[in-house]
Amino acid sequence: MEVIILQDAAEIGAVGADAVAALLDRKPEAVLGLATGSSPLAIYDELARRCDSGTVSFRGARGFTLDEYVGLPAEHPQRYRNVIDEVFVCKVDFAPGAVQGPDGLAADIPAACAEYEAAIRDAGGVDLQILGIGTDGHIAFNEPGSSLGSRTRIKTLTRQTRVDNARFFGGDVDAVPTHCLTQGLATILEASHLILVATGRQKAEAVHQLVEGPVSAMWPATILQLHPHVTVLLDGAAAQRLQLVDYYRETYRSKPEWQGI
Numbered sequence: 360m361e362v363i364i365l366q367d368a369a370e371i372g373a374v375g376a377d378a379v380a381a382l383l384d385r386k387p388e389a390v391l392g393l394a395t396g397s398s399p400l401a402i403y404d405e406l407a408r409r410c411d412s413g414t415v416s417f418r419g420a421r422g423f424t425l426d427e428y429v430g431l432p433a434e435h436p437q438r439y440r441n442v443i444d445e446v447f448v449c450k451v452d453f454a455p456g457a458v459q460g461p462d463g464l465a466a467d468i469p470a471a472c473a474e475y476e477a478a479i480r481d482a483g484g485v486d487l488q489i490l491g492i493g494t495d496g497h498i499a500f501n502e503p504g505s506s507l508g509s510r511t512r513i514k515t516l517t518r519q520t521r522v523d524n525a526r527f528f529g530g531d532v533d534a535v536p537t538h539c540l541t542q543g544l545a546t547i548l549e550a551s552h553l554i555l556v557a558t559g560r561q562k563a564e565a566v567h568q569l570v571e572g573p574v575s576a577m578w579p580a581t582i583l584q585l586h587p588h589v590t591v592l593l594d595g596a597a598a599q600r601l602q603l604v605d606y607y608r609e610t611y612r613s614k615p616e617w618q619g620i
């Protein structure tokens with residue numbers, strides 16, 4: 360796991376966008392895994408700028424989102440399919456229909472989850488997955504106690520996640536749905552490269568557990584320690600509880616230029 364501590368969201372955006380651009384350069388038909396939430400916005404904004412200026416294109420690429428609230432009406436602005444369209448997809452040049460998400464309005468939820476797994480598999484799997492992390496250590500919406508071998512399924516959101524996400528629902532925690540569909544931890548682990556972004560002091564404990572804690576369903580993100588290619592992009596505040604912070608900084612400073620992330 361590579362831990363990179365950067366100055367601010369703008370630097371995180373640039374490093375993350377470099378990785379996506381390099382992938383699209385060598386594989387224009389790449390499959391991207393797209394998180395919603397605040398953390399990846401700097402990367403999406405930077406990619407939108409580069410797409411505008413013609414240095415990167417998503418024309419041949421495909422995308423899969425991580426998760427979806429159950430039961431939000433199709434036109435609800437916080438439905439993740441609408442969120443990803445607004446913050447990223449409509450700002451770049453994906454082909455129509457190239458980005459999909461799990462169907463939180465499906466009548467048969469288990470069938471919709473199985474179909475989503477099959478769609479990812481049929482697309483050849485995710486080449487690069489962008490992730491955020493919850494304050495309780497979730498990735499996608501795999502809350503504490505999630506099976507480390509889980510696949511796409513329905514989950515109940517923790518109170519803490521609903522409180523954290525109330526900011527997207529006018530501060531009203533009761534407006535945040537109680538259930539979601541989420542890619543499982545085993546699903547996420549099948550991506551070739553994972554880039555996890557975390558900023559701010561409120562993420563510091565979850566980041567410490569992710570990087571330095573024991574692998575445990577209590578901190579689901581710790582399963583990433585088993586993946587051979589994970590890049591963690593942090594600002595100083597999110598890194599403040601890391602025991603080996605000086606080592607991570609030194610490693611990045613002295614990293615061979617040819618290595619990439």
Ligand code: F6R
Nearest residue numbers: 394395396397398491492493499
């Ligand atoms: C959303 C997702 C979640 C978020 C996490 C952090 O698709 O997968 O795991 O990444 O809740 O959210 P933010 O980035 O808003 O702090």
